[in-house]
Amino acid sequence: MISLRGARTVANLSVAAALTTLLGACSSFSLTSSQPTTPTEQGVEPTMPATIRPDELVGKWGLASYQNPNDRARTEKQAQAQCKQPYVIGAGTSGGVVMHLADQATPQELRLKGSRGGKNYIGPEGPPGGEQDREVVSFDGRVLVTRFVDKDAATRYGNMVYVRCAPRA
16 A cells, blocks of 8 residues: 555656656747747748738729730730729728639738838738738839739739729729
């Protein structure tokens, strides 16, 4: 038979062993503050405010695309001609814009995301420059040019040129 003192010792050792196992499993546990307590993915940039506001994109746009940069001016004219059947960028319910992702039939609310390098992105929640994002190549209030980050989508869709169909209100 185990004495009461022996049972306490066994119980204390069991608890200590369990805690040691749990703490050993925590890779971010540190007794010093030399490393952050929340691990971050290598190479992932934090989201910063974009320099473009969602309300600047809401409205009707003519849409066309080009692969060769020399075709940009011609493509802008083609996009303007598409205003008879405009692409509508809507206002999202939680501060984003409603647009299509590559290869998606249904538009969804996307975020405008800035980056440390000064680039702007449009895409779903997540860090800037994600695979489903599109990079804003240029924007002057009247013409928006974007390119998908995903190389396959970028090859298929090219540089997307949006030309505002009506003067901004």
